[in-house]
Amino acid sequence: MVVRALKDEGVKYIYGYPGGSLLHVYDALFQQEDVQHILVRHEQAATHMADAYARATGKAGVALVTSGPGATNAVTGIATAFMDSIPMVVITGQVMSHLIGEDAFQETDMLGISRPIVKHNFSVQRPEDIPGIVKKAFHIAESGRPGPVVIDLPKDMTTPTERYPYEYPQHVKMRSYTPITRGHSGQIKKATDLLLTAKRPVIYAGGGVIMGNASNELIELAQLLNFPVTNTLMGLGGYPGTDRQFVGMLGMHGSYEANMAMHHADLILAVGARFDDRVTNGTDKFCPTAKIVHIDIDPASISKTVQADIPIVGPAKVVLEEMVQLVNASQQRPDAAALHAWWQQIDEWRQRHGGRYRTDDSELMKPQQVIEMLSKVTNGDAFVTSDVGQHQMFAAQYYKFNKPNRWINSGGLGTMGFGLPAAMGVKMNFPDDEVVCVTGEGSIQMNIQELSTCNQYDLPVKILCLNNQSLGMVRQWQDMNYESRHSQSYMNSLPDFVKLVESYGHVGIKVEKYADLEGAMREAFALKDRLVFMDVAVDPFEHVYPMQVPRGAMRDMWLSKTERT
Amino acid sequence: MRHIISVLMENEPGALSRVVGLFAQRNYNIESLTVAPTEDGTLSRLTVTTIGNDRVVEQITKQLNKLVDVVKVVDLSEGEHIEREVMMIKLKASGQMRAEIKSTCDIFRGQIIDVTPTTYTVQLVGASDKLDAFINALGSASIMEVVRSGVCGIARGEKVLSL
Ligand SMILES: Cc1ncc(C[n+]2csc(CCOP(=O)(O)OP(=O)(O)O)c2C)c(N)n1
Ligand SMILES: [Mg+2]
Numbered sequence: 225m226v227v228r229a230l231k232d233e234g235v236k237y238i239y240g241y242p243g244g245s246l247l248h249v250y251d252a253l254f255q256q257e258d259v260q261h262i263l264v265r266h267e268q269a270a271t272h273m274a275d276a277y278a279r280a281t282g283k284a285g286v287a288l289v290t291s292g293p294g295a296t297n298a299v300t301g302i303a304t305a306f307m308d309s310i311p312m313v314v315i316t317g318q319v320m321s322h323l324i325g326e327d328a329f330q331e332t333d334m335l336g337i338s339r340p341i342v343k344h345n346f347s348v349q350r351p352e353d354i355p356g357i358v359k360k361a362f363h364i365a366e367s368g369r370p371g372p373v374v375i376d377l378p379k380d381m382t383t384p385t386e387r388y389p390y391e392y393p394q395h396v397k398m399r400s401y402t403p404i405t406r407g408h409s410g411q412i413k414k415a416t417d418l419l420l421t422a423k424r425p426v427i428y429a430g431g432g433v434i435m436g437n438a439s440n441e442l443i444e445l446a447q448l449l450n451f452p453v454t455n456t457l458m459g460l461g462g463y464p465g466t467d468r469q470f471v472g473m474l475g476m477h478g479s480y481e482a483n484m485a486m487h488h489a490d491l492i493l494a495v496g497a498r499f500d501d502r503v504t505n506g507t508d509k510f511c512p513t514a515k516i517v518h519i520d521i522d523p524a525s526i527s528k529t530v531q532a533d534i535p536i537v538g539p540a541k542v543v544l545e546e547m548v549q550l551v552n553a554s555q556q557r558p559d560a561a562a563l564h565a566w567w568q569q570i571d572e573w574r575q576r577h578g579g580r581y582r583t584d585d586s587e588l589m590k591p592q593q594v595i596e597m598l599s600k601v602t603n604g605d606a607f608v609t610s611d612v613g614q615h616q617m618f619a620a621q622y623y624k625f626n627k628p629n630r631w632i633n634s635g636g637l638g639t640m641g642f643g644l645p646a647a648m649g650v651k652m653n654f655p656d657d658e659v660v661c662v663t664g665e666g667s668i669q670m671n672i673q674e675l676s677t678c679n680q681y682d683l684p685v686k687i688l689c690l691n692n693q694s695l696g697m698v699r700q701w702q703d704m705n706y707e708s709r710h711s712q713s714y715m716n717s718l719p720d721f722v723k724l725v726e727s728y729g730h731v732g733i734k735v736e737k738y739a740d741l742e743g744a745m746r747e748a749f750a751l752k753d754r755l756v757f758m759d760v761a762v763d764p765f766e767h768v769y770p771m772q773v774p775r776g777a778m779r780d781m782w783l784s785k786t787e788r789t
Numbered sequence: 790m791r792h793i794i795s796v797l798m799e800n801e802p803g804a805l806s807r808v809v810g811l812f813a814q815r816n817y818n819i820e821s822l823t824v825a826p827t828e829d830g831t832l833s834r835l836t837v838t839t840i841g842n843d844r845v846v847e848q849i850t851k852q853l854n855k856l857v858d859v860v861k862v863v864d865l866s867e868g869e870h871i872e873r874e875v876m877m878i879k880l881k882a883s884g885q886m887r888a889e890i891k892s893t894c895d896i897f898r899g900q901i902i903d904v905t906p907t908t909y910t911v912q913l914v915g916a917s918d919k920l921d922a923f924i925n926a927l928g929s930a931s932i933m934e935v936v937r938s939g940v941c942g943i944a945r946g947e948k949v950l951s952l
Contacts, residue, residue: 347802524852
């Protein structure tokens with residue numbers, strides 16, 4: 225029934241790992257061909273693969289893990305998806321119903337463990353409920369503000385010798401769950417009027433634009449109004465990275481011009497963004513002169529950390545569409561003179577400090593150069609997944625994403641080990657596209673066992689390891705706040721990655737000089753059907769800048785090791 | 790400020806733990822919490838009293854609304870409402886104290902519901918501050934045990950919380 229329901233839901237791939245509580249389900253999988261199972265090497269990777277599929281397509285990914293340790297191994301992946309509002313259905317095996325609560329072998333209370341990190345969870349209590357629960361799980365995961373849903377499945381709910389009536393529901397109706405489908409017209413009108421009178425506006429767009437499939441509407445509105453656009457870490461690609469109106473990412477490691485523009489704005493149009501602490505810096509000093517219009521599908525995201533002047537609850541796509549119509553229909557035009565002056569100011573900021581790093585003070589390659597080269601070699605069109613650390617921030621800052629759903633990273637939870645399985649999940653579903661995992665020598669080792677899965681399923685992803693021989697992001701904080709006491713942030717027993725990947729049947733390339741970089745990258749991408757690991761030696765002392773000064777305003781930033789705003 | 794939040798939710802296993810878990814997870818305070826099925830067996834009604842500023846309470850109601858099992862949420866304190874709590878209190882009562890306790894009981898319209906030669910058990914119904922006042926009036930010396938139900942609330946007038 226489980227497998228049939230997944231098939232009826234249109235699921236092509238599920239990612240998982242078998243175990244005692246799931247043997248009936250695995251036997252059912254064996255006897256059909258519609259739902260293909262991908263065997264990972266660690267359950268965390270299964271959840272990240274399902275999650276990345278969802279990030280790339282907007283549809284819920286599916287992971288299947290056994291009870292006890294299988295389920296607890298999946299917890300990090302569930303939390304990762306939860307923090308970034310990613311639709312996912314995770315089926316966890318469970319011991320027989322009559323054993324629940326008796327500390328049976330491989331029993332864990334997965335409903336309890338997962339409760340704070342899921343949108344919802346179900347426990348199957350009668351086999352005939354399975355189709356309905358599966359349907360509801362997908363509906364809940366994908367609608368409204370998306371999120372992961374866990375289905376806990378006791379083994380005796382899947383006994384193959386018992387037969388039950390099966391009908392897969394066409395629709396779901398739940399009196400307690402009715403996602404919002406459009407915004408309040410009065411509020412949208414009020415907001416649009418405000419947009420048309422703004423003198424120093426900024427559009428601040430987040431992951432809601434990506435997951436809400438609202439990129440086209442965002443571009444249309446921004447270009448109609450000639451407003452600057454900044455993206456959050458989760459929103460990159462929602463607005464084209466090479467467009468003149470794009471001022472870069474904002475926040476802790478945001479661009480100088482984006483953070484300055486936010487601080488001095490008189491109007492902020494926030495779309496599908498949640499005023500996260502990594503964005504706002506000190507909320508008491510946040511954007512002192514701005515009126516805030518906040519569009520979000522989740523009312524609880526509005527006025528949570530920063531008070532909105534005009535809240536609009538609704539899907540970004542529909543609300544932005546309505547705004548475009550209102551602007552088009554209005555007699556009033558945006559204030560061209562004021563906007564001209566505002567753009568002059570922004571361009572001056574851009575000139576002064578935008579996208580800048582030093583290449584002269586050492587012989588070593590700069591990580592920024594490596595990402596710029598990647599952006600050039602792939603034309604800004606690749607799917608780029610990332611791990612967590614300095615390399616992630618460099619990728620976010622220097623890769624010019626032109627399309628949505630292509631930048632795939634763990635923003636909310638910051639999960640090291642996400643990058644490789646995420647790349648695999650994308651490649652599986654987009655075999656003809658370039659998929660690159662930007663990683664560090666620390667992060668890659670957190671799920672390196674998946675090189676074996678890549679071999680089994682022929683997943684020719686490219687891995688770009690910015691090897692700085694240290695937990696760079698940790699070391700940067702130690703440099704800045706702990707007088708460079710590098711406590712446990714140095715790794716002096718790194719494997720030879722080239723040999724390591726070769727032993728898994730893949731190709732490894734070591735790059736030590738900038739002069740060799742472009743050639744090596746082109747060579748790697750030319751090997752279409754091979755996984756290539758590029759181990760690139762970069763300056764171990766580089767820091768990520770700008771970096772906001774803790775608890776300051778948006779404009780308070782370190783711009784290099786010696787300069788502050 | 791103190792708020793009384795009423796929640797109508799699916800009467801399903803796990804629903805209560807989601808509500809309680811939410812309060813713990815997000816660091817919201819719970820003064821009291823009561824829950825029981827309603828006249829419609831598929832629905833439970835939960836009343837929680839909490840203390841927080843307007844912003845926190847707004848977040849609490851929004852977060853409660855987000856729970857998939859929750860059908861409706863109202864902050865009763867936003868309008869005219871009635872609140873009641875039941876308390877049973879066991880008191881040392883011997884000699885001349887018995888008369889004294891009895892008269893305090895009468896003043897508060899409490900009922901003595903169980904008696905032994907040395908104790909009284911008193912039942913008192915009312916708003917929470919009335920129950921507090923009764924406890925204060927007795928003084929801690931005579932109190933052996935206190936059990937309170939937590940607050941139940943309902944809106945005044947014709948307003949109802951239903952499907
Ligand atoms: C699972 C997990 N553990 C710890 C951390 C804390 N952390 C954040 S960045 C970082 C260093 C990452 O090192 P590396 O992957 O080499 O990237 P780099 O910063 O050097 O580019 C650490 C330990 C984390 N984000 N995730
Ligand atoms: Mg590193």
